[in-house]
Amino acid sequence: MAPLLRVEGLEVTYHTREGSFKALADVGFEVQPGEIVGIVGESGCGKSTVAAALLRLLPPNGQITAGAIQLREMDLLQQSEDQLRRIRGKDLAAIFQDPMTSLNPVFTIGTQMQDIQRAHLERAMSGGEELRARAQEVLTRVGIPDAGERMDQYPHHFSGGMRQRIMIAMALLSRPSLMIADEPTSSLDVTLEAQILELMKELRRDFGTSIVFISHDLGVIAQLCDRVIVMYAGRIVEQAPAETLFRAARHAYTQALLASIPSYRRRGEPLAAIPGMVPSLLNLPRGCKFADRCSHVQLMCRGDEPPLVSTDTGQVRCFNPFPSESPDRPATARGAATLNWVVATTGELRSPAERPPVVLQLADVSMHYRQPHTLVDRLLGHPPSVVHAVDHVSLDIRRGEIVGLVGESGSGKTTLGKTIVGLLPCTGGRVVYDGLDMAAASQTELRGMRLRVQLIFQELYSSLSPRLRIAYLLREPYLIHRLPAAERYTVAQLLEMVGLSEEQADKFPHELSGGQVRRVGIARALALRPEFLIADEPTSGLDVSVAAKILNLMKELAAQLGLTYLIITHNLNIVGYLSHRLAVMYLGALVEVGPTARVFEAPAHPYTLALLSAIPEPDRARQPARPRLLLQGEIPSPKNLPSGCRFHTRCPFVEERCRVEAPPWREIEPDHWTACLFWEKVRQQSAGTAA
């Protein structure tokens, strides 16, 4: 079969003030009709440049300097801007990462969809009615409920997941033969991500659309793609069918990427972090671009750049690729080490009497806030609407424990974290830290408590004051609290603690990379020698290999400094890897709490089960054998909580009782709590098929 898309020797050059550099070099691949090809790599590896080049939408300082792009018989590089416009959106469609900004906020969805059709229909052959009907049909197809009515709404009426569906619907209007998706699920929750991936698979099945799917997330790629292209420093380093690639990667970079993904299975092992950073494209090494970070680099790697050679299943750019049949990876040889680590750091396996004392106690903590109640609302007699951001959360955390708090966005995780450190008021219940009730504490006691409990914010660059140097930012906690010199770390010590070099002290935050900024954030939190760290999405916005280093660092620090962690994240891989205990939060309330191993292996709440089955797993062979539970819909508004069980609107196990009766919070086995009336049924399903 003739390929749908053929890219050959593509080279893209960017001209900047610092000089010209090749963002892509010798990139060649084919996409067959109906095939889903994944492009994966860290940021700065040229993934998005490939997408932009395919669409001929490079920024003005970017230029295609060599190569060919052929869509069927058509040479895309020879087309005029006018012809290209006709091709884009018709044969070629694109979906981008940010669904929040990709739609024009001042036009209704229906108008925008009709415009697209008008632009692409050869002649204005159909009237508004027909265009509308077609738009409605496509919207229904991508899973927008009540598409007919909702077409007259504006983008801000839709949630992020819905907007991404709308983007896909727009791309689908003209039945494109090739869809280019650049990180389409990166800003979505796992459950929504799973829905979107499912949708894309359906589209391929129903319409035979080929998809080029770009992502930094190997798990997502593995879920969706038939063939995977791994890119590094603007080059393709490996290309193979998904199954082969994830089972037996040939290139060292691919292997390293795979080894740096945290997951429940890797508990106890350190994550393999790739040393160094992606090299600057302005200053690439001569030979193999990966040589500086490669674990089995040889002398010849520094000489000439290795060519992309064919293997039995794909291609690899390496002089000395790994054998095609995977040897026993160290990943499988765990067990004892894990157990030791778990026992050493916490009391997971100890009897209750031997456990370390409870350090943080949340008793029935609530954080409700009122939405602004305007005069008009009052005149019209509308009751003030109360947002139940956190609703009666009770949780005890013991000294030295690592507790993971997971849930989709909108479940109140971050609010809970901020309430614990006192940034947000607690409107009900008590936060007791080491015997000290925060509500009853005096100002001095609160200040003391601020020293002992620190929050690491999820934002990267925006969490550091942009006009201050790193050294000042690191010393600032001492300036605030006027600590005696004996209790201070020096800037150099702090930098060393988080693995930064002293040169960084003199820089401004924007001069650092994302990983370095995260380290500075951790260092600032550590400066006051806290005992308890709350880390909000510690790896969000970071590349896999960088995230792995941060997680390793957090683990080392926990052991070194005897820290207790509360890790807030939507990424179950992280907490599955790192935490001793897991708390699952939904719509402001805890729905399940238990030892990580128990929660992962025998979840007792349908929401947990759904989250677990939405984890994109790179290695299909290792996918747990439990049935995938795809959640429908999205998290409801915390303004009007559903009656009865708050999860009943999305629960696949729902029964009549759930709608009226709030499930009790009960302990189903030692230390394992759940809020589900039918937890046994859930467990049967998850365990029954797993066995």
Add this chain to the structure above:
Amino acid sequence: MTQAAPAARASVIPRPHVLSDLARRPAGVFGLITVVLLALILAVGPLLAPYPFAKQDVSHRNEGPSASHVLGTDHLGRDLLSRLLTGTRIALGTAFPAVLAALLAGLVLGLVAGYAGGRIDNLTLIILDTVQAFPTVVLMLALLALLGPSTRNVIIVIALTFAPGYARVTRAQVLAVKENPFIEVERSLGASGMRIVFVHILANVLAPLFILLAMDLPSAIATEAGLSFLGFGVRPPTPSWGVMLSDGFSRIRTSPWPVLWPSLALMVTTLGFTFFGEALRDILDPKLAGSRRA
């Protein structure tokens, strides 16, 4: 790098090589030269003047440039160069303190209003609105009529009418900056309100004020000129650019020179300060550094 160096140098103060950065931008160089030149004239200008500024030479009235009078003479035969040099001191000596005072007052008001929000913010806005609701000239004239005409009072009046602009710009900036997560991070570290406002927010709102300052300076000079023209500012025969302009303007058909020189001076000053302000902003904003060309 030694260990002490970063600790000693880390501060809100921008990188030390501002001047060399400035020199790399043509507009910045122009601005810098203008500002330095004006400062020099401010310092030693009257010493350079070939004649006393009020000396009349009735036989050489309304003359163009010549060897004895480099820039020509006005309708009373006074040397224009001498008057221009002396006028520079008056013009800048009034405008600069006035704008600086406006900036400081506006900055404090804006920071407090923006950060505190609520009632304090509303109250401040009402005051600002009240001041700005008056037609500027009428307000100034009324105030000067009350206070009496003098250079000091001109400074006070200009500062008063310019301050609301700075306060508004500052407040708007503060409102945007304070929504940033890093402000919350500081609060979580236990930083006081004073520290947040005067270390973290202040550093982020200064840049646009610089440029406003540089652009307001010429307009303050013009205001001073206007007030002097109306007899509320500098008293004749002391020359200010405004007095010279108004004198020359009524006799423009006889001789263009008395109008030309102060106009040129005003123009060059305006451009110079504007370019200087813009270049300074680009350099001082670490996020913009390198991304913009002057």
